[in-house]
Amino acid sequence: MLAYILRRVLQTIPVMAFVALFVFSLLYIAPGDPAAIIAGDQATPADIARIHAQLGLDRPFLVRFADWAWRVLHGDLGVSIFTNLPVSHMIAQRIEPTLSLMILTMILSIVIAVPMGVLAAWKQGTLIDRAVMLNAVIGFSVPVFVIGYVLAYIFALQLEWLPVQGFTSISQGFWPFLRTLILPAVTLGGIYIALIARITRATMLEVLSQDYVRTARAKGLGQNSVLFLHALKNAAVPIATVIGLGVALLIGGAVVTETVFAIPGLGRLTVDAILRRDYPVIQGVVLLFSFAFVLVNLLVDLTYTFFDPRIRY
């Protein structure tokens, strides 16, 4: 197992190197010039040329890439062209809101979606099953920002239970922290719940038709034992896989959710950086997201061993 983990961790190195080169190249060939954006609408072409040179953007591609890669290897993600702040500092400022939003969304989604999927499979063809599937279709088809606006209108503007926007750090109290995250997490969770509920239902239906489930029932085991100990445990591998893959969905959804609820997270940092062509920030955030995604996939692979003892690494 340890050798497997080590091998997988080592495999992330070429992946990250490829991502770094790919992102750097993409930004190099993409249109836009941060110097022109910094200088502003009232600047002259001469001003822009001076800032361009001052920022070192006139150096050849390979020199710039080598310089950046060397610094990244030393743990330095560089300095934002616009804010003059270290990229690592900007990421550190933004990681708490995004991480909190994603963790809360995952908890909420799993707690809601897995029982929903199990229930739908158990009650296949009934009104409950159809209601669960209808929810899943809505979750898939309604855009995240629409859900966000509707929730904000009802719970923030009309009922005044929750804030319209913003984020409060957990260091300022758990309830203020949670208050700012409830609506965003429910918003972002819509599509995730739909995804997990559907895969749970489909996998459970398959498992429930297996011989060992019939045997369990024949032995006289209760419904809960059959559903949760025998069936769900055996259905867990594809569910865990989807939960892991869904992290990419969450990252994408977080960009929209953070914008709708004005949460100062990594998603908004990325969008702002792209619009401004703040190259060091874009490169730093994309590297971080790639690393997180690789790590989540590794964790998902490792969880298989807990659900299915036949899997060995």
Place this chain on the structure above:
Amino acid sequence: MKRRTFMAGAACASLAAPAIAAAPGARVLKFIPQADLAVLDPIWTTAYVTRNHGFLVFDTLYGQDDQYKAQPQMVDGATTGDDGKRWTLKLRDRLKFHDGSPVLARDCVASIQRWGKRDAFGGALMAVTDELSAADDRTIVFRLKKPFALLPDALGKTGSNICAIMPERLAKTDAFTQVTEMVGSGPFRFLGDERVPGSHFAYARFDGYKPRESGTASFTAGPKVANFDRVEWTVIPDSATAAGALQSGEVDWWENPPGDLLPLLRRGGKLKVVVQDPTGYLGYMRPNFLYPPFDNKAFRRALMPAINQADFMTAAAGSDPALSHTGIGAFCPTSPMATDAGMSVLNGPHDLDRVREAVRASGYQGEKVALLAATDFPIINAIANVGADLLKKCGVNVDYQAVDWGTVVQRRAKKDPPDKGGWNVFFTYWTGLDNFNPAVDLALRANGAGGGSWFGWPDMPKLEELRNAWFEAPDLATQKRICDQIQQDVFDEVPFYPLGQLYQPTAYNTNLEGILNGFVLFWNVKAVA
């Protein structure tokens, strides 16, 4: 995971969070700015949001009252001598920077020199300056090559870039490099440790600030009395969310709500929606003089009668007549330089048949016109769409290129041919303050591709001569006469097409009082019960 481990992790995560600390009972003004404050140095960028931040943190030697006249601000008084070629400015006593150090004349000298390297008006002043020195701690001396009556106007200009006074150690920074600290002598201190770029910026009232003792607050002139202990800027990029935050009372003031949300904000009577800046914004279509067909004066002129400013302004500001203004020439209508000279070409019938005929007669061969439309700025997108449609109706072969603003600002700086990454025409809009007179209006610079001109690189020696003459004009009447000629030259040579003026209202809670006319300023405003 053990509970302790989780708690430790949560504590670590919160370490990176900004230290937001408003004292209990502090009077806090919560504000949504027009855009993210990405850059803090008001000399390094011309972005308006940075200029607005600049007025919180930095003070200026002169202010501008709401009649747009320069008035002493940090300066106690000024004397001139040597037939107007020597200006002596005396600083007010006991002015302090936020780091506690006194504001000295040498700080002002270094600040003026840095500003003069970036700002067009500042550049004009420095070009006639033989020597700028600090005679003593409170005395700044300009020795000029020739009289420059506009010196107070230059030092007190309110359009970007403003002449922000900072300590000499910061002002010595290269004008093309951002300063690393925000130390000014303005009425508010910037709280750098609370800064979350893209989200949150905070300012605390500077207790060491000494407002002018006489006069009344008027735009950037007069006493700057800060009535709030803190000003917090929250960046909310989504306008529906910003509207919700203002309606729910989470913020007090939203700088620029879009036109389609104004009826919603007016409903209920809890919010005030007003046009606070009578100079508004002026829209422009800017042609590239370097390549066909806009290198042809006859072609440029042929299109001018087609411009119906009402079409552009309806698209940009909506149908509310209070939010836009047509019949705009080369200057902001609020400016004393605004004139009717030559306006018949814009105000006449917009006969497109005749325009098409004139376009053909100009020798236009159907060349493609690369039109850059910035889709991420609603106003620019709106006027670009109207412009593209109009050019097509005039028989122009439009190559409509929908890009983001980041691409427009890169592309427009290129002098390459349009089919090799260059361009033919783009659209933008500036505040009226940046179109107030020939000193501040960059679109009127016309010395070709050699340097000094804005994108489009018009080569119009007569316009440059008129601009220089304007600087030397002895009185307002002469200035106005020169501006008549400038506007006629603009309609003759067409360095740009004026598309009208629009106003962007600001919205705030009805318990706020004392908001000054002009762009957003944070002194004088107070909350009432």
